[in-house]
Structure formats: C-alpha cells, structure tokens
Amino acid sequence: MSPPAPRPAQLAFDDLDTPLYDTTFVVVDLETTGTSPEGDAITEIGAVKVRGGEVLGEFATLVDPGRAIPPQIMQITGITTAMVCTAPRIEAVLPGFLEFAAGSVLVAHNARFDIGFLKAATARCATAWPGFQVLCTVQLARRILPRDEAPTVRLSALAELFGAQTRPTHRALDDARATVDVLHALIGRVGNLGVHSLTELADYLPAVTKRQRSKRFLAADLPAVPGVYLFRGPSDEVLYVGTAVNLRRRVRTYFTGSETRPRMREMVALATRVEHVPCAHGLEAGVRELRLLVAHTPPYNRRSKFPQRAWWITLTEEPFPRFAITRTPTRDTLGPFGSRAAAAEIAATVAEYCGLRTCTTRIPRTGRHGAHCPPATVGGCPAGRSGILTAATEYAPTAQSVRDLFDGRSDLPLRAMRERLEICSDAENFEVAARVRDRTVAVVRALRRTQRLAALARIAELVAARRGEAGGWDFAVIRYGRLAAAGSAARGVPPMPVVDGLVAAAETVVPTRLDRTGTPAATLPGTDSADERSHPPLRGAPPEETALIVTWLEQPGTRIVRTSDGYAEPRLGAGPWLTWVERAETAARTESAGRDYLTDTES
DSSP, X not given: OOOOOOOOOOOOHHHHTSBGGGOEEEEEEEEESSSOTTTOOEEEEEEEEEETTEEEEEEEEEOBOSSOOOHHHHHHHOOOHHHHTTSOBHHHHHHHHHHHXXXXXXXXXXXXXXXXXXXXXXXXXXXXXXOOEEEEHHHHHHHHSOTTTOSOOOHHHHHHHHTXXXXXXXXXXXXXXXXXHHHHHHHHHHGGGTOOBHHXXXXXXXXXXXXXXXXXXXXXXXXXXXXXXXXXXXXXXXXXXXXXXXXXXXXXXXXXTTXXXXXXXXXXXXXXXXXXXXXXXXXXXXXXHHHHHHHHOOTTOOTTSOGGGOEEEEEOSSSSOBEEEESSOOSSEEEEESSHHHHHHHHHHHHHHHTOBOOOOOOOTTOEEOSSOOOGGGTSOTTOBTTXXXXXXXXXXXXXXXXXXXXXXXXXXXXXXXXXXXXXXXTTOHHHHHHHHHHHHHHHHHHHHHHHHHHHHTOSOEEEEEEOTTSSEEEEEEETTEEEEEEEEOTTSOHHHHHHHHHHHOOOOOOOEEOTTSOEEOOOTTOOOOOGGGSOTTTTOXXXXXXXXXXXXXXXXXXXXXXXXXXXXXXXXXXXGHHHHHHHHHHHHHHHHHHHHHHHHHO
16 A cells, blocks of 8 residues: 555635635546445546646546446446556555645535545545545535526536536546636636635635625724634624634634534624734633623623632631532632532532531530531431530541641542542442542542642742744733733844833732631732631632633743742642542543443343
8 A cells, every 4th residue: 555645734714815816726526436435436536736727737547446337337437347447546546636636725516425435535545634625616506606597507517508618528537627617617707796715705605694794894904913802783782702813814704604603693693893802822812701701791602601600619617617619719618610519519528538517507616516416327417426526626627637638738538538449449349439439530620620720829920931833932921810911022032021021011910818707808909918828729810710821831831931939739739649530530431431332232
C-alpha cells in the first residue's frame, strides 16, 4: 500500500472570504459499481482544477474495483470489467488525487454521492479524510435557478441549458468538464447580486433564509480582533452574548449556511444591531462574556445565564456545627454545585466520615449532643453514640476536622473512605465497594474544585503572561481571583513597561470579608485582613470567572511575571488524590461498558 497522502489543511474562514476569481476549485466526478459507498467501489475518477475560469490541470484514471462490474452499470457508463482489470487499485490512486486536490474547494454534481465514495475509500485505505470545503452544484442550481427555467437539475439538462462545451457521457472526466461549465454559469448568475466570495456563495444554499441573509450588514463594520459581541433586539435588549477570536469573521457566520441552530436563526431574525467590545486576548473576552451574561441574562444564551443560582455546602456558626446548603458561601464552604441534590449528597458523605452531626436540633453552648439522636450504626446521626452525651468542647475536634479537610490541611477523611473501600473489596462485597468508590471520587472532585480556585483567589495580585498567536506577549493582571486588567505587547515591544502600565491602571478589587457571625461585611479598599478565617474561600470572586482564569494559567507556556504571594494548592488537599481518582473513574467506566455489553448480548 502506498504511504498516506499529506493531509491538506481545512480552509479557514479567511480563505472562505477569498474572492471567487482567486479561489481554486477541483471539480470531481466518479463512476462506480453501484450506489452504496460501503458495498460498492470506484471504477473511474475524473477531476478538473480551475481558478478564475482557467483550467490549471486535469486528473483522470480508471480504478480496479476488485470485482466484476454489473451489466447494468456497464450499459450506462461503457466501462467494462476488462477495461479495469489492469487499472491501479484505489490504494494507489487515492494519494495522487488527494495531492492534486490539496488546498482547494471540492465541487461535485450531487456531492453527497461522490464525496461519500471518496470518504469511504479513504477509510478503507486507513487515510484521514482532509477537511475539504465542498460545494454541490445540484444544491446551487436548485437555489439559484427558477423552476420554470430548470424543471430538473440533472447534469445533462444543466449542460444543455448553459451550452456547456462538453456533453456529459457518464464518463468521469467528461462529466467533470461539463460540471465546470455549469459551476461557472451558476456563479455568473449570482455575481450581480453581491456574491463575490465563498461565504457569500454559501448564503445561497437552501439552509439560509432570505431574511437571514438580509442581516449580513450587521457584521460589516466589525473589526477582525478578539472580543465580545452582543446581538440587540427591537427594544435594544440584549438577545445573545458571545466571544470570538475574530469578531468580524465570527459574527458573519450567523448569516450564512454554517449557522444551523434553530434558536440562533430565530435570534438573528429578531436582531437589529450588533455591539462589540474589542479585547486584548481570549481570556479577557471570556471574562467579559461572563460578566455581561450576569448583567443582562440574555434569553438566547443557554450557558451561564444564572451563575448566582449555585449551591454551597457551609458549616454553620453554632456551638455544635452541622452542614447547611445555601446560596451564599461563608467561612467554611465547599462548592459551587449545580444543584441542591448534588450538594446534599456530598455533604452527607463528608458528615458520615468526619462524624459531623446531621440532626437539626438547636443545641445551646452548655447543652449536650446525643440525647435524642440514634447512633450512626443504625442509620442515625453520624455524631450520635449509643448512650453517650457529647459536650461542645468534645465535639469541637469533629468540626475542626471538616475545616481541615476543606482547607487541605488534612486528608484523613479521604483515607478513611479509601480504607472502607478496601475492606469491602477484600470481603468481596463489590457492590458496596463500588458505591464507596463513587462517593469518594465525588468528594475529591468537589474538594479539588474549591481548593483549585481558592489557591488563586487568596493572592492579592498576580501578573501572568503568554505568547501571543502573532508573536509578542498577552498579559493578565489578576487580583483575588478576578481579572483586573488585560493587555498585550506586540513583537519587538519591551514587555515590562507594558506590564507596569497595566498594573497601574488595573481595577481595584476588594475581597469579601466576613463578620463574627460569618455574614459578608463591608470592607474598604486597603483594609483587607490577613486572617484567613475572615474571608470565604474565593474572597467573593465569581467561581466561573476564577475557573476561566485558572484554566488559562494552567495552559502550557503561561509564565508568572510576578505575584504578591505563592501560587500553590495545599499539600494535603485533593490534588494528590487525582491519580487515584482517574484510576477509580477508569474502573467505573469499565464496569459500565461490561454491563452495556451484557445488556446488548442478552436482548
């Protein structure tokens, strides 16, 4: 077998904006043994490469399908089994065709048929199918030509209609040459209607409505820079917020055939204008998007519309603390969680292995716990012990163990859960062991989420840099888990003066402080307390914003320019457990696959 052909790169949207007269098309036609790409094979390939109306080259060859050609196919194409028995196999032909078509736009009459056979052939040859942009002259003809002028869009009919120089003969090269003439005629029909690029030509596919195309002017004045865009409706309300690395290119896709989501088409129909906010780089765009989603709650955004609805597990401020599920993070907090049920499940697991009480009775400081609580051994309160009453001073270490677990000062509860798992496994009680394993994984994931974000949120100021896509550097000034400033230094520009300017102009961020009862209290700039117990873990930073920043910082190539404090997760936190968690999740997936297999084979 010949070595795989080099994979042509998929056309970028900048390439799609290339004028049609500068676009290279490869018009291809196939003859085959039948109609099924999976069960039939190619017998002939014909292709013509054109640009600006000029033929640049042709590709034509018979192909040995490895089987007899059915009589009815021989009658249509004139290709006999004897003609192809000495022809090369598709394994030898395909690399040459892919090299011939590299970097071009593939065109075919009924492209689904021809491209389907080519994709099936590349799969059988263990070759990756290149990301070609594909145009179908059947679809274009149905969209451009009125029914009374072209009752049928068969290639022979269109060739006759447009006076093609080559008559289709059901031979690949002849049909490809005829399709070239049809393509040029169709492009000529829409040239006077403002169609001058591939993107505009795609607008004329059936999937794009006339009303959708008519809104293209909304993207006309947008810059080709990273940023955030806002679609506004008839009453100037924000309909949708999105981000882009290239604002003009991204917004234009909403008015072309590449936008297939019904909700977005509905949104575009309502839109009257598009606002934009240019940004220094992708991180700033992502953060601004999150903030705008909170400010406007646009109806057509599904993601992050209501981040304030997150749930948190909090340790109550009382002599005998217990867990509460709240909307507001406090001093000893774990979260955020997407649902109250998910938070309650984690809280129940942590309470069980830390011995924290789950009863809701209010107990005064001089009171004792356990008078009315059945012990945990019979399904009662984890802090209950048969016949034993516990004073507040005796209960205090239990609450402290929860705080240490949350803050990463101790992983003893996690070790207890793993020990329980091992005991059940050794006793061959595998169903219980699996439940313990899954509960442990969920707790570790929840702890890591909070500790990972808190590690950044505790830092008063951190300046980070990454190489820009066009050279130079992208910078982020982060204060207490929030993006306070963003900028960039172009290639050749000294970076440190840019950093100093960003820091000087950065937003002042005041972390949330808690009073003695654990309630958020007002804090003036410059009065931040160094006491960790006076703040919630994220210092009031929005979790989604901090998570976005952390992900940016963790990407390869990001450098810390300077920081006011060390940036690290706790030594006894959930981080060191991630390797164990990955093994446990792999085991769970294996079990699930086994159950699915048994279900399929028994049904």
